[in-house]
């Protein structure tokens with residue numbers, strides 16, 4: 680049986696932090712604020728995978744504010760999702776995602792992100808979809824207050 684999951688996350692920009700998306704540090708004026716490395720893309724993908732596994736969300740496995748999660752590399756969260764899939768006797772088929780950001784341009788970093796996410800999830804990079812769009816200068820993303828990401832995943 681195939682199961683589908685959906686994930687969404689958003690993080691606010693903060694000066695003086697590195698911008699990490701899909702496990703890749705991208706040069707930018709601001710990073711994202713968070714207790715973890717604030718990798719909004721990995722968080723959305725994690726929730727999508729956990730949803731497809733019929734599991735609770737990221738906060739169940741990595742409680743918000745848990746000292747053990749301070750500045751955690753969010754690829755570790757994806758590795759945990761893979762472990763949970765293994766424990767359940769399920770496999771991750773593919774993930775697809777969209778980053779919503781006015782800046783920076785993220786598509787130049789797409790291949791690097793696919794490699795990192797694929798390695799963490801144990802799937803080939805060809806099965807990791809990453810797209811990006813601006814919000815046409817509307818809303819909080821449009822005002823460059825932060826970055827949002829959404830994802831879907833399929834498991835079987």
Ligand SMILES: Nc1ccn([C@@H]2O[C@H](COP(=O)(O)O)[C@@H](O)[C@H]2O)c(=O)n1
Pocket residue numbers: 779780781782783784785786787811812813814815
């Ligand atoms: N942060 C972003 C946003 C967009 N892109 C790329 O630009 C294309 C056009 O975006 P629009 O929102 O103006 O339609 C989009 O399809 C992406 O290829 C990007 O790399 N990073």
Ligand SMILES: C[C@@]1(CO)OP(=O)(O)OP(=O)(O)OC[C@H]1O
Pocket residue numbers: 688689712713714715716717722737738741742743744745748756
């Ligand atoms: C992984 C966690 C751990 O604090 O990361 P945060 O940086 O707090 O990010 P958020 O997406 O708000 O919630 C997920 C948390 O569980």
